[in-house]
């Protein structure tokens with residue numbers, strides 16, 4: 667459980683590991699272009715980095731990792747690139763789902779109805795096969811958009827109100843969260859974005875309200891375990907006040 671020491675009104679985070687790290691996997695295309703390679707090669711190297719970082723997070727006791735693998739806007743990319751990302755996702759879902767030694771529990775966050783049917787099948791299989799696993803919880807944000815997630819939650823709640831199953835006064839933040847893809851999960855302590863851009867790009871808009879933001883110049887395929895340890899150390903030195911006073 668998270669518990670913060672109070673020092674002179676500060677929430678002191680210094681001895682706390684984050685429970686949940688969310689990562690925007692950015693910089694794959696540029697990594698490939700810098701090497702004169704087609705962009706999709708960057709995604710393939712980026713997916714190797716995913717494996718290393720997820721394994722490392724599991725080893726050091728991170729409970730949840732959320733990876734922004736494909737946004738609702740990413741369909742605008744060339745078909746060759748989209749196909750390669752989908753191929754890498756199929757492969758990763760298969761790996762996590764079939765190798766019991768991984769012990770990861772998989773959840774996919776996003777509009778799965780809009781995905782190719784074989785990927786939907788793999789998602790169902792991976793979710794089912796890993797349901798009782800006790801290792802790291804791996805959330806893959808796939809065909810995900812934060813605004814879309816919030817809008818869908820609002821629609822589902824509105825339908826309940828219309829049917830008379832819920833009163834408008836019952837709509838609290840706690841209730842709203844139950845309609846998000848991350849239902850029953852802790853909010854991310856860290857949102858990490860490698861790849862030099864300093865923006866959130868429609869990722870976890872609700873859940874990230876109090877996340878510590880860490881932006882890195884390193885392109886995702888070059889990101890290492892040591893870089894992650896440094897990011898965690900940075901997090902541990904931040905004072906989280908959640909709107910309280912200094």
Ligand code: FPP
Nearest residue numbers: 691692693694695696709712713735754758
């Ligand atoms: C953003 O980099 C990255 C993506 C849109 C795709 C990320 C997908 C993977 C790493 C593949 C598989 C995922 C998993 C979880 C196994 P970019 O292409 O926008 O980079 P750029 O800004 O340099 O062009």
